[in-house]
Amino acid sequence: MKTPPTTAACFLILCMLATAAGSAPCPPRTETLVSAPDVTTWPPAPYRWRDIATNLYAQSYRDAYLYDDAIVTVTYTPCECLAFAGHLSASNLKPNFAYQIKLVGKPTGLWGAEGDDATNERLGFVGRWWRTQPNVGNSNDADYLANHENPDYIFEGYLVLDFFITDPDGAAEVDFAVDSSFHVLWWEHQRTPGACDSPVKWSTVTGSASDPAYDTDVGPVDIGVYAEIERLCYGETVMTPGPYDCRLLLTEESFHQSGDDNGYWASAMSFDDLGFEVVETLADVPDHPVPARLGPIHPNPFNPLTTIRYDLERPTLVDMDVLDAAGARVRRLLAGVPMPAGAHEATWRGRDGRGRRVAAGTYLVRLRAAGVDLSKAVTLLK
Numbered sequence: 527m528k529t530p531p532t533t534a535a536c537f538l539i540l541c542m543l544a545t546a547a548g549s550a551p552c553p554p555r556t557e558t559l560v561s562a563p564d565v566t567t568w569p570p571a572p573y574r575w576r577d578i579a580t581n582l583y584a585q586s587y588r589d590a591y592l593y594d595d596a597i598v599t600v601t602y603t604p605c606e607c608l609a610f611a612g613h614l615s616a617s618n619l620k621p622n623f624a625y626q627i628k629l630v631g632k633p634t635g636l637w638g639a640e641g642d643d644a645t646n647e648r649l650g651f652v653g654r655w656w657r658t659q660p661n662v663g664n665s666n667d668a669d670y671l672a673n674h675e676n677p678d679y680i681f682e683g684y685l686v687l688d689f690f691i692t693d694p695d696g697a698a699e700v701d702f703a704v705d706s707s708f709h710v711l712w713w714e715h716q717r718t719p720g721a722c723d724s725p726v727k728w729s730t731v732t733g734s735a736s737d738p739a740y741d742t743d744v745g746p747v748d749i750g751v752y753a754e755i756e757r758l759c760y761g762e763t764v765m766t767p768g769p770y771d772c773r774l775l776l777t778e779e780s781f782h783q784s785g786d787d788n789g790y791w792a793s794a795m796s797f798d799d800l801g802f803e804v805v806e807t808l809a810d811v812p813d814h815p816v817p818a819r820l821g822p823i824h825p826n827p828f829n830p831l832t833t834i835r836y837d838l839e840r841p842t843l844v845d846m847d848v849l850d851a852a853g854a855r856v857r858r859l860l861a862g863v864p865m866p867a868g869a870h871e872a873t874w875r876g877r878d879g880r881g882r883r884v885a886a887g888t889y890l891v892r893l894r895a896a897g898v899d900l901s902k903a904v905t906l907l908k
Contacts, residue, residue, distance in 0.1 A: 556601045557800065561593040562775065562793035574778045574789025577622035577739075578691060578713070578749045579731040582787055584741040591620070596696075598795050600774060610765075610802060611703035611817075611897020614690070621696040621739050622731040624711055624751050624779040625794065627688045629653070629704070629772050632798075635680035642771040647674075649772060650683025652765055653707050654756055657681055686710075687763075689753055689779065691729040694737070701842045703897035704765055707757040710791075711779040714750030722759035725845075725861040726750040751779075761845065761894055769803045817896035818842070821869075827905035834859075834872045834891055834904075841866050842896040848874055849890040849901075856884055865895070876906045 575583050583591075596619050602612030610629075619625065631646025636658065647670075655665035658680045665681060673679040686708040690700040706724065714726045732745035757763065774797045780789035821835035834846070846860040857879050859872050874891070878884050886908040893900045 554601060556599050557774070557797045559598040559600070559774065559776065559795040559797045562796040571790045571792040572785060573792050574780050575787040577620070577731055578624050578729065578751060579622065579745065579747050581731070581733065581740065581744045583739045587739045593794050596795060598776065600797065611701070614698065614700040614702060616692065616698040617696065619692045619696040619698065621692055621694050621733065621737070622729065623692045623696070625690055626686050626711065626777040626779055627690070627702055628775040628777055629685045629687060630775045631683040631772055633680055633682055635677070636682070644768065645770045645772050646683045648683070648766045648768060648770065649685050650681065652757065652763060653683060653685030654709070655681050655683055686753070686756065689751070691727060691751060694732050701896065705761050705763050705894065705899065706755070707763045708753035709756040711751055711753050711781065713781055714752060716781065719752050720755065722755040724753040724755070724760050726752040727862065765804045767804045771801050773798045774800045818893065818898040818900065820891070820893045820900040820902055823891060823902055823904045827907045829876065829907040831873055831875050832904060834874065835869065836893055837869050838865055838867050838895060840896060845894040846872055847892045849892055851888065856889060
């Protein structure tokens with residue numbers, strides 16, 4: 527088996543199995559999620575009935591709400607996007623609420639002929655393992671390797687790739703890309719983010735007694751949410767090349783307040799027949815528009831300031847970091863900043879995240895946007 531290249535070496539593209547060199551690009555695909563028929567936590571797994579600010583929803587809302595009434599779609603162009611980049615559009619989810627986005631395997635022990643053990647294994651080794659039998663609960667690589675050939679054991683591999691927070695109406699528009707492997711979500715005030723965890727996403731929670739979900743006015747209050755890393759560091763995940771047949775799942779985040787109105791990571795909505803292939807290089811797909819470009823860095827070499835230019839084909843979230851020669855982050859210039867389509871600029875003054883001047887030498891500017899991961903070298907003079 528070939529060793530998959532790192533994101534710094536080359537890009538991975540998700541492409542449909544039918545794609546071949548010289549063929550026409552795959553058309554965009556839109557999949558519609560439905561209310562999830564099962565859960566991936568200990569049953570019974572109660573839904574959460576509090577928003578991210580822990581406001582309890584109105585009793586009438588709790589009695590009436592069904593995920594059958596939500597509308598969630600995922601749109602992507604399989605052979606034109608990097609690392610399963612796409613866009614999720616949602617309405618009528620729970621308001622001011624946090625959801626995880628997962629890719630979940632379909633072991634044949636549960637799915638029979640519709641399952642795919644190879645995909646399940648790929649997802650487990652890049653993400654997490656859930657043992658469905660015996661002794662239901664969290665598992666790990668060692669447990670899987672020791673027991674997966676035993677028919678009495680069934681392991682479900684899954685990857686928490688991103689998360690989002692709905693607005694006060696229960697709607698969301700989310701760009702996502704598989705470049706990170708997460709564990710769970712936390713409030714910013716609940717646990718100090720680790721060096722490898724995701725950036726904090728802030729949301730203003732507000733609601734009115736006239737809204738269906740609330741029986742009193744709530745907020746406004748700003749709440750920060752971030753994802754705890756599972757493997758490697760934020761933005762460093764590379765999926766193993768090969769075909770994938772899996773589920774796309776939205777899971778409620780309970781913030782470790784398990785049970786009753788606080789929930790228990792219950793599954794919310796799913797699409798159970800997601801198919802794509804991870805290929806290793808851009809040469810494996812036809813020519814296609816690049817959704818983001820890292821332009822000139824000028825001056826280069828520089829001292830004391832340089833300007834980094836980049837272009838976006840569509841509105842998206844932008845991350846930009848400066849890395850040292852060992853690949854360690856020196857400074858985060860942009861962290862999940864929503865940017866419109868068009869030409870943009872960022873500047874770096876040769877300082878680290880604490881404002882201290884860094885040593886002269888060559889650094890790497892890394893741009894991640896619209897599923898694209900790009901890097902260029904820049905040299906700081908004495």
